[in-house]
Every structure is written in structure tokens, then in C-alpha cells.
Amino acid sequence: MTTTTLKDRVRDAALRSAGRGILDQDRHEQALDDPTGEQGQGHEPDPSDGALDWLRRYEEHFAEALPSHLETGAFFAAVRAVLPSLSRCTPASKLQALLTCARFGLVPDGKQAVITASGTTATFIPTYRGYIELMHRSGRVESIHFGMIHEGEEWSSEPSAPYPLDFTYKARPDLPKAQRGAPILAYAFARMKGGGRSQVVLLNREDAEQIRDEYSEAYQRAEGTGKRDSYWHTHFTDMWLKSAIRRLEKVVPTSAEVRALGAVEDAGDAGRPQILHAPDTEAAGLVEEAVRAHRAAEASQEPNVRPLPVKGGGRGRSKPKKNRAAGRASRRRAA
Incomplete structure (x- = not known):
């Protein structure tokens, strides 16, 4: 066609x-x-x-x-x-x-x-490492810090406190798993080139599950078929952490490439x-050029609105329609 x-x-x-x-x-x-x-x-x-x-x-x-x-x-x-x-x-x-x-x-x-x-x-x-790799390539990010906070570890978050007291975390990898406890929060923040630190993203398990339930079509399909083989099923902690890093992308100046990576992942999740x-x-250049052409075409199709006749005398005064019609009929008779 x-x-x-x-x-x-x-x-x-x-x-x-x-x-x-x-x-x-x-x-x-x-x-x-x-x-x-x-x-x-x-x-x-x-x-x-x-x-x-x-x-x-x-x-x-x-x-x-x-x-x-x-x-x-x-x-x-x-x-x-x-x-x-x-x-x-x-x-x-x-x-x-x-x-x-x-x-x-x-x-x-x-x-x-x-x-x-x-x-x-x-x-x-x-993976979440793929997102981090692209954030580094943007040229604006010095380093990305991320991880899982466990219930047996020390941490605090007070956004109104001055930096660096607004977020503190003391990891305890030396403790046995039983003492560290289950993961309770995913965290992520960026240190920017030239100094400064980004907003700290904290994502608890309930938030991660809500993201999964609302936005992952692959998870819904796997649940519906009973296969339970989506990445949310097989790598939940990694997806939890990646969700925090994707939220970090929204508060860190990175690049269009990082945003495109999110769109690509969402398309794959939806089967597109x-x-x-x-x-x-x-x-991208073709689409941008086409958009400009489309806007120009739409503008050219807008009806031309003639200015209203100006009251009073003068050379620019418009004749009434009846007079113009009478003038055309008189010329035809003369011809």
C-alpha cells in the first residue's frame, strides 16, 4: 500500500x-x-x-x-x-x-x-550497571554510589539537614548475613564533576513492588501464564536497585542517551x-526535519483572514458587494 x-x-x-x-x-x-x-x-x-x-x-x-x-x-x-x-x-x-x-x-x-x-x-x-555506564559517559557525572541497606546496618536520612549529614550510611559487610538482616532500602546518588552531590534516592521494597505491579508488563504476563520467569521474578533485588537508579536519572543531568535507554527497556517490557x-x-534528524515540515504545512493551511474594511474615506476603502456586482454586470453589457 x-x-x-x-x-x-x-x-x-x-x-x-x-x-x-x-x-x-x-x-x-x-x-x-x-x-x-x-x-x-x-x-x-x-x-x-x-x-x-x-x-x-x-x-x-x-x-x-x-x-x-x-x-x-x-x-x-x-x-x-x-x-x-x-x-x-x-x-x-x-x-x-x-x-x-x-x-x-x-x-x-x-x-x-x-x-x-x-x-x-x-x-x-x-542492567543497573548499564545505566551507570551511560551516566558516566555523559561527562557530567564523576561517580555513582548505590547499594542495598540492610536492616542490621546504621543509616539516617534527613533531607533538611546540611550536606553531608542529610544522608549517612555505615555498611557492615563484615557481619554474617543473619546479623545484617534482609535488605530494606535501595539507595543511589551521584557525585558531579566540579563538586556537589545529587539528591539521594531511597526506594523501599513496597515502592519497588508498586513499580513492578504498575509498570512491568513482562511481570504481568509471567504472572498470568504461571511461568513466573520475568526478571522481576528471577532477579528481584537487581530490579529493585535498578528502579532506584532509574529514579536517580530523573534528578541528575545526564544525557538523552540515558533517557533513551529507559524508553528502550520499557518497549521491550511491553513487547514492542x-x-x-x-x-x-x-x-532523529529525519524526524526533527519532518516535524518542522509538518508544522510549516499546517501553518500554510490556516485560512487567510482579510482585514475588516476601514470606515471613512480614502483610497483603501472597500466597495460594498452590491456595487461591485453591479459594476461587473455593467462592464459585461458594454462588452
């Missing part, structure tokens, strides 16, 4: 720029989305050998996506380790998840990011294409 609206043209261009064209071409030419081969002659490469060779067909695209500080070889070394766990995922979803990860310059090694399998769909999930939210200057 022919694209007719500006919104559709922008969307199609963004999809192509974001890598959707690569995925569609792969499905069309190789029929790799059907691991059983029932819908075509292609089949899912064996994860122990062929999957990485198949993925290297797109090495040029990964090289373009990866930032200069991360080499393609190091990225693919981590990908090799994760591919066996994605053997049942469609190649299109694997390619999209890995390209999204590459555009943020994160390594899917389980430390900065993970690629998980939800049925036949591969999803990119940044993640790569559309990944950093891409070409697509």
Missing part, C-alpha cells in the same frame, strides 16, 4: 534507518523465522556453530552501530556466549535485540546488559520493537 501521510512516511523512514529493512530482508530471503523449516527452505542455524556465522553477515551493520570505544570483536565474543540460550528465538528478534544493545555501546555479557528469551522473542535488557527507540542520529 502506498504511504500517503507524513506520519507514515516518517515512520517508514525511521524503521528503515533503525534496521527494520534488514530484518524484513532476512525474513524474505532466508525464511529463518521458521526454525522448523515448515514455511520455507531455510532453517534456524545451529546455535553451536552456524548462528554466529549467520550473525556475522550483518557485521557491517554492527560496526556502524557500535561506538568507537567498543570493538566489534569484543562485542561478538560476548554474543557467542549468549546465542545458545536464544536458540528458540526468531532470527529477526535476535538481530533486533543485539543491534539495539550495540547502539548503546553495551556488552551483552550479563553485567552491562542481557539478552533474554521470552518464547520465541529475544529482548535486550540493560526496541530498536526504534535506540540512539540513531540520522533517524
Whole structure:
């Protein structure tokens, strides 16, 4: 179907720029989305050998996506380790998840990011360390301090007190786990370059559970199916801590890339294409240009309002409609 609206043209261009064209071409030419081969002659490469060779067909695209500080070889070394766990995922979803990860310059090694399998769909999930890595890259943050406070440890929070007495915490890693007790709070704050410290974010378990229940569609799906295999189920403390760090991002001047990482994670959680939210200057420039064009087009379609006739004499006085009509009829008779 022919694209007719500006919104559709922008969307199609963004999809192509974001890598959707690569995925569609792969499905069309190789029929790799059907691991059983029932819908075509292609089949899912064996994860122990062929999957990485198949993925290297797109090495040029990964090289373009990866930032200069991360080499393609190091990225693919981590990908090799994760591919066996994605053997049942469609190649299109694997390619999209890995390209999204590459555009943020994160390594899917389980430390900065993970690629998980939800049925036949591969999803990119940044860890809390991935968020911290991007905050550091913003150039405004000197260091990020975060962790879990346990019930047997000493801490205090008094926002109205002068710095640094507004928040104090004495960790006791020397104590046995039984004496440290269960975690009761996640905390996170940033020290900024040039001095100063950000607001301290404190998140208790009830707050974390509320975030999970209200915003995580993956958690709701896992609960509904009875599988209970979402990251909130399997790595609750990590997600609790990541929720605190995501709140920290809202009070710390970082970068658009960090905000985009949150949008990408939310898209994956909802089962939507993640790569559309990944950093891409070409697509972003196209969208911005289209928005300007759209506004200009809307402005040009606004009805022109003629000024009201000015009362009184003068050369600029408008003639009544009846007189103008009579004048036109007289000229026609004379002709």
C-alpha cells in the first residue's frame, strides 16, 4: 500500500534507518523465522556453530552501530556466549535485540546488559550497571554510589539537614548475613564533576513492588501464564536497585542517551520493537526535519483572514458587494 501521510512516511523512514529493512530482508530471503523449516527452505542455524556465522553477515551493520570505544570483536565474543540460550528465538528478534544493545555501546555479557528469551522473542535488557555506564559517559557525572541497606546496618536520612549529614550510611559487610538482616532500602546518588552531590534516592521494597505491579508488563504476563520467569521474578533485588537508579536519572543531568535507554527497556517490557527507540542520529534528524515540515504545512493551511474594511474615506476603502456586482454586470453589457 502506498504511504500517503507524513506520519507514515516518517515512520517508514525511521524503521528503515533503525534496521527494520534488514530484518524484513532476512525474513524474505532466508525464511529463518521458521526454525522448523515448515514455511520455507531455510532453517534456524545451529546455535553451536552456524548462528554466529549467520550473525556475522550483518557485521557491517554492527560496526556502524557500535561506538568507537567498543570493538566489534569484543562485542561478538560476548554474543557467542549468549546465542545458545536464544536458540528458540526468531532470527529477526535476535538481530533486533543485539543491534539495539550495540547502539548503546553495551556488552551483552550479563553485567552491562542481557539478552533474554521470552518464547520465541529475544529482548535486550540493560542492567543497573548499564545505566551507570551511560551516566558516566555523559561527562557530567564523576561517580555513582548505590547499594542495598540492610536492616542490621546504621543509616539516617534527613533531607533538611546540611550536606553531608542529610544522608549517612555505615555498611557492615563484615557481619554474617543473619546479623545484617534482609535488605530494606535501595539507595543511589551521584557525585558531579566540579563538586556537589545529587539528591539521594531511597526506594523501599513496597515502592519497588508498586513499580513492578504498575509498570512491568513482562511481570504481568509471567504472572498470568504461571511461568513466573520475568526478571522481576528471577532477579528481584537487581530490579529493585535498578528502579532506584532509574529514579536517580530523573534528578541528575545526564544525557538523552540515558533517557533513551529507559524508553528502550520499557518497549521491550511491553513487547514492542526496541530498536526504534535506540540512539540513531540520522533517524532523529529525519524526524526533527519532518516535524518542522509538518508544522510549516499546517501553518500554510490556516485560512487567510482579510482585514475588516476601514470606515471613512480614502483610497483603501472597500466597495460594498452590491456595487461591485453591479459594476461587473455593467462592464459585461458594454462588452
